[in-house]
Every structure is written in C-alpha cells, then in structure tokens.
Amino acid sequence: MAxxxxxxxxxxxIVGKQVRALRREGWIPLSVxxxxxxxxxxxxxxxxxxxxxxxxxxxxxxxLDTGDGGQxxxxxxxIQREPISGKFWHVDFMEISMTEKMEIDIPISLQGTPPITKxxxxxxxxxxxxxxxxxxxxxxxxxxxxxxxxxxxxxDALHVSDLKLGDKFExxxxxxxxxxxxxxxxxxxxxxxxxxxxxxxxxxxxAKKEEEEAEGEAEAKK
Numbered sequence: 001m002a003x004x005x006x007x008x009x010x011x012x013x014i015v016g017k018q019v020r021a022l023r024r025e026g027w028i029p030l031s032v033x034x035x036x037x038x039x040x041x042x043x044x045x046x047x048x049x050x051x052x053x054x055x056x057x058x059x060x061x062x063x064l065d066t067g068d069g070g071q072x073x074x075x076x077x078x079i080q081r082e083p084i085s086g087k088f089w090h091v092d093f094m095e096i097s098m099t100e101k102m103e104i105d106i107p108i109s110l111q112g113t114p115p116i117t118k119x120x121x122x123x124x125x126x127x128x129x130x131x132x133x134x135x136x137x138x139x140x141x142x143x144x145x146x147x148x149x150x151x152x153x154x155x156d157a158l159h160v161s162d163l164k165l166g167d168k169f170e171x172x173x174x175x176x177x178x179x180x181x182x183x184x185x186x187x188x189x190x191x192x193x194x195x196x197x198x199x200x201x202x203x204x205x206x207a208k209k210e211e212e213e214a215e216g217e218a219e220a221k222k
Contacts, residue, residue: 007052008065012043019090028088032064032074034095042066048089053079053091059104060142062093071097073137098137101159103172105130112149114156114182122154123185127178131160134170148180155182 012029014022019029019047026046032041042064044065056062056076064072082089096102107130116122131144143167146158 005052005056005060005062006065007044007048007062008067008176009042009044010067012041013205014043015041017162023087023089029092030091030106032072032093032095034074034097036097037095044091049088057107057142059106059140061096061140064093075102075104096137101136101170102132103132103134104140107143108179109143109145110148110180111145112147114148114151116152116154116182122182122183124148124151125181125183127180128160128173131163132172134163134166134172139168146179151180151182154184155183 008059009030012022014021022029024041025047027043028046028049030044031039032042046145052062053076058076060075062074062076064074072095074095076091077094078092080089080091081087095214108128110124112125114122114124117124144163146160146163151158158179158181159175160171160173160177160179162179163171165171
C-alpha cells in the first residue's frame with residue numbers, strides 16, 4: 001500500500017475576501033471535494049502544509065485529520081501561490097475512494113548510465129517527465145523507475161511501450177511516446193548552433209530590405 005502522510009486540518013467558516021486575515025495569522029484556506037462527498041472548506045497551518053506538500057507532491061496519498069474521527073484520504077489537485085512572494089494562497093484536495101481506480105500522473109525517474117555516454121560519443125536525452133495511469137489508490141507508487149543502462153548504441157531509445165508495470169496499472173499515455181534516447185553528441189552541437197545561424201540570416205535579410213527601401217525612396221524623390 002502506498003505511504004499515507006498525515007495532515008491535521010480544521011473546518012473553515014471564513015470565505016471570500018476575509019480569508020486574507022487567515023493568511024496573515026499563518027493559516028492557508030483549503031477546499032476538499034470528491035465524486036462521492038460534499039465539498040468542504042478547511043484551513044491548515046502554513047508550516048504544516050509546506051512540510052506535507054514537499055513530501056507528498058501531487059501523487060502521494062495524504063490522510064486528513066479533521067478531528068471528527070472520519071477517514072479522509074486525499075491527493076493534491078491544485079496549489080495556488082501569491083504571484084510575487086510565492087507563498088501558499090489556496091490548495092485544492094480531492095478526496096478519493098480506496099476501492100475505485102483513479103487516473104493520475106506518475107513521475108518518471110531515469111536510473112543508470114548508458115555505457116556509450118561514458119566515452120563521450122553519446123548523449124542521453126530525457127523524454128516524458130510523467131506517465132498517466134489508471135490504478136487503485138492502494139497500488140499507487142511515487143515514481144516509475146526506468147533503467148537506461150541497457151541503451152548500448154547510438155539512437156537506442158526507450159518508449160512508454162517498454163514499461164512493465166504489471167496488471168495493476170493501466171497505462172493511458174501514448175505507447176509511442178519517448179522516455180529516453182541516446183543521440184550522437186554532434187547532433188546536440190548542431191541543434192544548439194542552428195538557431196544562432198538562423199538569427200544571423202534574419203538580421204542580414206532585414207538590413208538588406210531596409211537598404212533597398214531607402215534606395216527606392218531616394219529614387220522617387222529624384
């Protein structure tokens with residue numbers, strides 16, 4: 001079973017513009033909703049919220065302790081922050097059923113080193129950062145580990161179709177999407193130099209056009 005992280009919250013009666021006073025006192029407004037539950041307004045201490053979100057991210061189970069003895073398992077759905085300071089502004093949690101499958105993005109973690117990258121001939125590039133799956137909350141995993149040490153040759157690649165997650169997971173992402181690939185180092189050099197060359201051509205072309213227009217105006221005045 002996936003690890004559950006505990007977060008103590010309390011009901012919130014203050015709504016609208018008055019929540020600014022809550023934030024000044026160190027409380028962050030929360031909304032908790034779900035397919036089979038009534039939406040509720042809650043609040044949580046900012047320090048506790050920061051610690052839990054740093055650990056849970058967007059795909060770890062969080063158990064809310066509301067003080068009423070109920071079992072409220074949620075995942076983070078949206079985090080709003082103050083534009084300038086970056087402080088928490090509002091957080092949405094979705095309450096989930098432990099017996100119903102859910103759709104969620106699970107991060108990809110590349111591990112290992114392709115041998116050809118050690119010689120300087122190849123460069124490992126990353127593809128998708130996460131894969132969408134349908135899975136029971138009890139089978140949720142924090143990340144999908146992908147071993148890239150088996151990429152032995154240039155242009156070797158791993159795709160979503162290469163993932164072996166077992167019958168508990170239904171992969172919803174396009175199987176042709178790339179997870180990792182080894183490319184020749186020279187391709188990377190060309191790719192980074194190409195935009196510079198294009199920019200120079202555009203500048204020269206623009207200057208030439210302006211010069212021709214100026215000559216045309218001078219001829220017209222004659």
